[in-house]
Amino acid sequence: MLTLLFDGVAYGMLLFILALGLAVTMGLMNFINLAHGAFAMAGGYILIVLMQREGWPFLACLPAAFVLTAAAGALLERTLYRPMYGKPHLDQVLFSIGLTFMAVATVDFLVGSSPQTVQLPAWLRTRFEFGSGHWQLGMGAYRLFIIATCVALAIGLQATLNNTRFGSRLRAAVDDSRVAAGLGIPVNRVFLVTFAVGSGLAGLGGALGADILGLDPTFPLKFMVYFLIVVAVGGTSSITGPLVAALVLGIADVMGKYYVPKLGAFIVYVLMIAILLWRPQGLFSRQGGR
Amino acid sequence: MIHLHRRHLLSWCVALAAMPFAHAQSDTVKIGLILPMTGQQASTGRQIEAAVKLWQAQNGTKAGGKTVEVIIKDDAAVPDTTRRLAQELVVNDKVAVLAGFGVTPAAMATAPIATQSKTPMVVMAAATSAITDASPFVVRTSFTLPQATVPIAEWASKHGVKKAVTLVADYGPGFDAEKYFDSQFRLNGGQVLEKLRTPLRSPDFAPVLQKVRDLSPDALFVFLPSGQGAQFMKQFGERGLDKAGVRLIATGDVTDDDQLNDMGDVALGVINSHHYSAAHPSATNKKFVEAFEKANKFRPNFMAVGGYDGMRVIYNALNATKGQGGEALLNAMKGQVFESPRGPVLIDAQTRDIVQDIYIRKVERVNGQLWNVEFDVQKAVKDPGKLK
Numbered sequence: 001m002l003t004l005l006f007d008g009v010a011y012g013m014l015l016f017i018l019a020l021g022l023a024v025t026m027g028l029m030n031f032i033n034l035a036h037g038a039f040a041m042a043g044g045y046i047l048i049v050l051m052q053r054e055g056w057p058f059l060a061c062l063p064a065a066f067v068l069t070a071a072a073g074a075l076l077e078r079t080l081y082r083p084m085y086g087k088p089h090l091d092q093v094l095f096s097i098g099l100t101f102m103a104v105a106t107v108d109f110l111v112g113s114s115p116q117t118v119q120l121p122a123w124l125r126t127r128f129e130f131g132s133g134h135w136q137l138g139m140g141a142y143r144l145f146i147i148a149t150c151v152a153l154a155i156g157l158q159a160t161l162n163n164t165r166f167g168s169r170l171r172a173a174v175d176d177s178r179v180a181a182g183l184g185i186p187v188n189r190v191f192l193v194t195f196a197v198g199s200g201l202a203g204l205g206g207a208l209g210a211d212i213l214g215l216d217p218t219f220p221l222k223f224m225v226y227f228l229i230v231v232a233v234g235g236t237s238s239i240t241g242p243l244v245a246a247l248v249l250g251i252a253d254v255m256g257k258y259y260v261p262k263l264g265a266f267i268v269y270v271l272m273i274a275i276l277l278w279r280p281q282g283l284f285s286r287q288g289g290r
Numbered sequence: 291m292i293h294l295h296r297r298h299l300l301s302w303c304v305a306l307a308a309m310p311f312a313h314a315q316s317d318t319v320k321i322g323l324i325l326p327m328t329g330q331q332a333s334t335g336r337q338i339e340a341a342v343k344l345w346q347a348q349n350g351t352k353a354g355g356k357t358v359e360v361i362i363k364d365d366a367a368v369p370d371t372t373r374r375l376a377q378e379l380v381v382n383d384k385v386a387v388l389a390g391f392g393v394t395p396a397a398m399a400t401a402p403i404a405t406q407s408k409t410p411m412v413v414m415a416a417a418t419s420a421i422t423d424a425s426p427f428v429v430r431t432s433f434t435l436p437q438a439t440v441p442i443a444e445w446a447s448k449h450g451v452k453k454a455v456t457l458v459a460d461y462g463p464g465f466d467a468e469k470y471f472d473s474q475f476r477l478n479g480g481q482v483l484e485k486l487r488t489p490l491r492s493p494d495f496a497p498v499l500q501k502v503r504d505l506s507p508d509a510l511f512v513f514l515p516s517g518q519g520a521q522f523m524k525q526f527g528e529r530g531l532d533k534a535g536v537r538l539i540a541t542g543d544v545t546d547d548d549q550l551n552d553m554g555d556v557a558l559g560v561i562n563s564h565h566y567s568a569a570h571p572s573a574t575n576k577k578f579v580e581a582f583e584k585a586n587k588f589r590p591n592f593m594a595v596g597g598y599d600g601m602r603v604i605y606n607a608l609n610a611t612k613g614q615g616g617e618a619l620l621n622a623m624k625g626q627v628f629e630s631p632r633g634p635v636l637i638d639a640q641t642r643d644i645v646q647d648i649y650i651r652k653v654e655r656v657n658g659q660l661w662n663v664e665f666d667v668q669k670a671v672k673d674p675g676k677l678k
Contacts, residue, residue, distance in 0.1 A: 007496040113332040117520040119554055127530050140528050212494050214521055216330060257497035261486055 002137035004258055005251065010143035012250020013150035014212060016243050018205035018223065019230035020157070021198030027236020028174045029191055031081070032089050035096040036202055036227060037220030038103035043069045043203025044210040044219065045107060048116045058121045065207035066200040073199025077192050085191075100220045107217040115216040146208055153201070158239045170194055229272050235282025244283055248275075318357045319386045319613055321604060322379030324400070326367035326392040333517065333548050334392040334415050335364070338597030340586045345601035348581065353605040354613035361385065367392050369399035376400040380407045386615035387412060387604055390597075394418040394462045401425035410607075410620040414600040415593050418462040419675030422643045429623045429642045431603055432596035433565045435463045435513065436470040436674040438541045441648040442511070442563035443471045445666065446539055447478035451509040454480060454539075455502050458513045460487040467513035467541060470674055475511075483507050490515070495525045502536065503529060509537040516546035516591070520553040527556045537561070542662065545653050547591035550660045557653045557660055565646050566592040566632035569661035578631035592632075599630045603637060634670075641676045 022036040043065040050056040050064055080099070084092050124142040131137055161167040173180040173187045181187045206219070213223065226249070234245030249268055256267030263270075275283065323342060325335035342360060351358050361383055365372040372391070379385045380403060388404060389412040391397040397416040401424035404411035413421055413430040417438075422428045446454065456471055458464035464487065472482050483505050486498050502510050510531070514522055519540075526538060542564020545557055568579050568589050578598070582590040590598075607622035625639040636645040650666035 003500055004497065007500065011494065011496070108328060108332075113329060114549065115330075115517050115521065117524065117549075117552060117554075125528055127528060129530070138530070142528070211524075212496075214494075214518075216517075218330060254497045257488075258501055261498070261501075 002131075002135055003139075004254055006137060006139055007143065008251030008254035009247060010140075010146050010250070011212070011254055012247035013147050014205060014209045015226055015230055015250055016246035017150050017153060018202060018209060019227040019234075019242055019246060020205075020239070021200075021202040022227050023231045023234065023236050023239075023242040024194060024198045026231055028170060029085070029194060030174065031085055032092045033081075033096050034093055034224060035099040035103065035220070036198075037224045038100050039069050039073060039199040039202035040206030040209070040223070041103065041107065041215070041217070041219040042072060043206030044215040045111060045116070046203065047207035047210055048118065048215065049111075052119065058124070062204060062207055066204040069203025069206075070196040070200030074192055074196035076199075077195040081195065082188070082191075100224070103220060104217045111217075113217050115214055116210065118211040118215075120211060142211065146212075149208065154239060154243055161239065166190070166193075226268075229268065233272055233275050233282055235284045238284055241282060241284035318359050319353070319608060319615070320379075320383055321358060321360045321387045321389055322376065322383060322385035323360050323362045324365050324372055324375050324379070324388065324390040324396070325362065326396075327362070327364035329366035329368075330517065331367040331392045334593045335390075337548060337591055337593040338390060338392075338414055340582065341590065341594040341597035342601055344582055344585055345598050345605075347585070349601075349605060354608035354611060356608070356613040358605070358608070365392075365396055367396060369393075369395040372396035373399040373403065376403045380409055385409065386608075386619060389600055389604070390414055391416045394421060397421045397428070398424055401428060404428065408616045410615075410623060412600045412604060412623075414596040417466075419466055419673055422641055422676075426642075427620055429603065429620070429637060430644050431600040431637070433592070433644065433646065434673040434675060435466040435541065437646075437671050438564050438648060439467045439470045439513070440474045440674050441650060441668040441671065442539055442541065442561070443474035443480075444478060444668070445561070445563065445650050446509055446511070447475060447480045451537065451539075452480055453483055453507040454509045454511055455484045455486065455505055455507045456482060456511045457486045457488060457498055457502065459515055459518070460489050463515070464513055466675065471511050474674075488514075495522055496529075499525055499529045499531060503531055503534055506534060507536060509539050512538065512540040512544055514540075514544055516543045516548065516593075519544035519546060520549055520557075523553060523556040523560065542567070542592065542651065545651075545662055547589050547662065548593075550653065550662065551589070553660065558655065560653045561650065562653075562662065563648055563650050564592060564662070565648055566595045567649060567651055567662035567664055569656070569663055570632060570649070571664070572631070572633065574629055575631040590631075595631050599628075599632075599635065602628060602630075636670070638672065641673065643673045643676060645670055645672050647671065
C-alpha cells in the first residue's frame with residue numbers, strides 16, 4: 001500500500017517535470033506546443049548516447065541533457081517558433097505536430113527504432129524496505145532520486161517565477177506583451193529564455209524517465225496525451241496546478257493498475273473527465289486569464 | 291509545342307507501365323515480402339530481411355528454373371497498410387508468394403487476400419495460433435505461442451513450482467500464452483494465483499510487479515513482445531522479487547537473442563522456453579550464425595530463423611512445382627521436412643503449421659556474452675492450439 005503510494009508519487013513527479021515545460025509555454029506564452037514530447041525524447045537519447053556510448057557518469061549526463069535540449073529549444077524558438085506566436089492555435093498545433101513526426105523519423109533514422117535500456121549506476125539500483133505486511137514501504141533508490149530532484153526543481157521554479165525580476169518580467173510579457181515591450185522589457189528575450197528552460201526541463205524529464213517510461217522513437221506520441229492531461233487538469237496558471245495534477249494522475253494510474261487491472265490504463269482518463277466536469281478550467285485556474 | 295510534349299510524355303508512360311508486365315510473366319517468380327522495417331517492430335523486419343538476403347546469397351536466386359525476385363515492402367506493423375501492400379503486390383506485381391508478417395493483426399488482415407487470389411502466404415514471424423485457420427493458403431515457419439508456452443508450464447510443475455502468477459502483454463499472443471500456461475499448469479496440479487495483463491504501450495511494470503510480490507508465488511510466468519523484456523527484467527530485479535523467492539520463467543521472446551546481450555546481468559539465470567536459440571549446438575546452426583554475423587553486425591534471433599526457413603520452404607516448393615504458383619505451390623509447401631538451424635522441423639500437411647522441438651533454456655554468460663543455453667528439450671511439439 002505505502003509502496004504503491006510511493007511508486008505513484010515517483011511516477012507523478014516524473015510526469016510533472018515532463019509536462020511542466022508544456023504548462024509554461026501553453027499557460028504563460030499562450031502557445032500550443034505539441035512537439036514538447038520531442039524535447040523529452042531528445043533528452044532521453046542524449047542520456048543514452050553520452051552514458052552508454054561515451055561512458056559519461058550518470059550524474060553528468062543529466063545536466064547535459066538539460067543544457068543540450070535547452071539549447072536546441074532556444075535555436076528552434078529563434079528560427080521556427082517565434083513566427084508562429086501570432087498565428088491561430090490550429091496553425092500552431094499543425095506546425096508542432098509536424099515537428100513531432102519529423103523528430104520521430106529523425107531518431108528512428110539515426111539511432112534505430114528498438115527500445116533503449118538505461119544501465120543505471122549501482123548506487124541507484126538499491127532498495128530500501130521498512131515495516132512489513134500491509135504497511136510495508138519499499139523504495140527504489142532511483143525513484144527516491146527522481147522525487148528529490150523534482151521537488152527541488154519545483155521549489156526552485158516557483159521561487160523564480162514569483163520572487164525574481166525575471167519572473168515578474170515574464171508574467172508582464174505574457175499578460176500584455178505590447179505594453180511590456182513599451183515599458184522596456186525585452187519581450188523576445190524573455191520568451192526565448194522561457195522556452196529554452198521549458199524545453200530543457202522536458203529534456204531532463206526524458207533523461208530521468210528513460211528508465212521507467214521506456215524510450216523509443218515513438219515516445220513523444222505515446223506520452224503526448226499524458227502531458228496534455230496534466231496541463232488540462234492542472235490548469236496553466238501556476239506551477240502548483242500541474243504538480244498536483246501530475247501527482248494525482250501518477251498515483252491513480254499506479255493504484256488503478258494494481259487494484260483494478262481490468263480497467264488498467266483507462267483510470268487516468270476517467271479521472272480526467274471527472275475533474276474537468278467539476279472544474280472545466282482545471283484544478284487551479286487564474287482569474288481572468290486568457 | 292505543348293501538345294506534342296504531352297503526347298510524348300503519355301506514350302512514354304504507357305511504355306514504361308507495360309514493361310514490367312511483359313518481363314514478369316516469363317522467367318521470374320516474385321515473392322512479396324511485407325515486413326515492419328520501421329516503427330516499434332522494426333527489429334523483426336531487420337532480422338528477417340537479413341535472413342532472406344543470407345538465404346539468397348547462399349542458395350542463389352534460381353529456384354524451379356526461374357529467377358526468384360524478392361520485393362520488400364514496409365508496413366510498419368500497421369494492419370491496414372499490410373493489407374493494402376498485399377493487394378498491390380498481388381494485383382500489380384503478380385507475386386507468387388506473400389511472405390513476412392511481423393505481427394498477428396498484419397497477418398490476419400492479409401489472410402483474406404491470400405484466399406481470394408489463391409496466393410500462398412508464408413508467415414515468418416507472427417505467432418498467434420489462429421493465424422493458420424484464417425486462410426487455407428497460410429503456411430507458418432515461425433512458431434506459435436501455445437507451442438512455446440506448454441513446455442515451460444510442464445517444466446515448471448516438474449521442478450517444484452506449485453503456485454504461479456502469469457503476466458502477459460494485453461494482445462492476441464499474450465492471451466494465447468496466458469490460456470495455455472494456465473491450462474497446462476493446472477492439468478499438472480499447479481495453481482495459478484492471478485492472471486495479470488499489462489498494456490502494450492506502458493512499460494512501467496511497477497504496479498503489476500508489486501502485485502506479484504504481494505501474492506508471493508513460487509514463480510512468475512511472463513510473456514512480453516520482444517523489446518520490452520530488458521525493461522521488465524530490470525524492474526523485476528530492482529523490486530527485489532528475485533530475493534523474495536519468486537522465480538522468473540518466460541517464453542523466449544523475453545530473452546530475445548537480438549537484445550539479450552545488452553540486457554546485462556539482470557537476465558542471468560532466467561529460465562525460458564523457445565524454438566530457437568542462437569547458441570543451439572548443431573553444425574547447421576553454427577554455420578548459420580557464423581554466416582549471419584559475418585553479413586550483418588548483429589546476432590540472428592528467432593525471427594531471422596523464421597525468415598530463413600520460410601525462404602527454404604518457398605525454394606523447395608518452387609523446385610518441386612518447376613516454378614508453378616497457386617495451389618500447386620501451396621501443396622508443395624505442405625509436409626516438408628528439413629534440418630533447420632533450430633533443429634529438425636516439419637510443416638504439418640494438415641494444419642500448415644510448423645512442428646518443431648521446443649527447448650528449455652537458461653540465460654548464461656559464455657565467453658563474455660549472454661546466451662540462451664539449452665538444457666532440456668521437448669521433441670516434435672505440435673501447436674497445442676490445433677489439438678482440439
